[in-house]
Amino acid sequence: MGDLSNQNDTQLLAAVARGDKSAFAELFGRYAVRVKAFIMRAGTSQEDADEIAQEVLVTVWRKAHQFDPAKAAASTWIFAIARNRRIDLIRRRTRPEPDPEDPLFQPDPEPTGAEVLTAQQVATRVRAGMERLTSDQREVLKAAFYDGLSHGEIAALFDLPLGTVKSRIRLAFRHLRAELGEDMADAFLDD
Structure with a gap:
């Protein structure tokens, strides 16, 4: 140039x-x-x-x-x-250097034998409680919690009104609370 x-x-x-x-x-x-x-x-x-x-x-x-x-x-x-x-x-x-001793960087402690046993017992009771639900309640509950679908998606999937989906989930929770007891149900269910 x-x-x-x-x-x-x-x-x-x-x-x-x-x-x-x-x-x-x-x-x-x-x-x-x-x-x-x-x-x-x-x-x-x-x-x-x-x-x-x-x-x-x-x-x-x-x-x-x-x-x-x-x-x-x-x-x-x-x-x-x-x-x-x-x-x-x-x-x-x-920017501060990360602290390797910060609890967020620590692995979760291994569960004790009693905790593993308790979790297995609770899982068994929840499965048994799920089996005693009506098939309609079980379907919507599985879709919501196992498949992660929203209430609207469940309504579309099963061709149901949204209110029906919500009612079935609420009834399923009520039955599971009665089956599992209030303390155990509260640990795993929330309205």
Whole structure:
């Protein structure tokens, strides 16, 4: 392209978007020091400002095709990238490191033998209670809790009015509560 010093920033960015390395070198010469100074004025260390300036100019090289001169001046676009990179750096540094001792990172304790036995007994009682429901109640209950269908989806699936689906589920809960006892039913059922 020859001497690029007489090209404006918008023209240089258009050439960079086409992969012109000499246009990028000219743009780099115009902005590397200015971007670094801009970042340092915002309170960033010299070392971090060097890193951010490099990242900004690499981004300019990679994303020059996204620059729209109708939306902003080339300098505004470049300095907006710099500001965003600085914010990203601050966020990375202020985010606390995860604590490996945090209970959220700990596996659930293995259930005791008594807990396993109790869960098996409850499951057996729930299955027996389900078998004693009418087939209509059992169908809607299985569709809701095993298949994860909404009441509306169940109504469409079985070609039933929505109120009928809700009534059957409510009746099934009532029968299971009576069968299992209030405490056990409350642990597994909710209206």
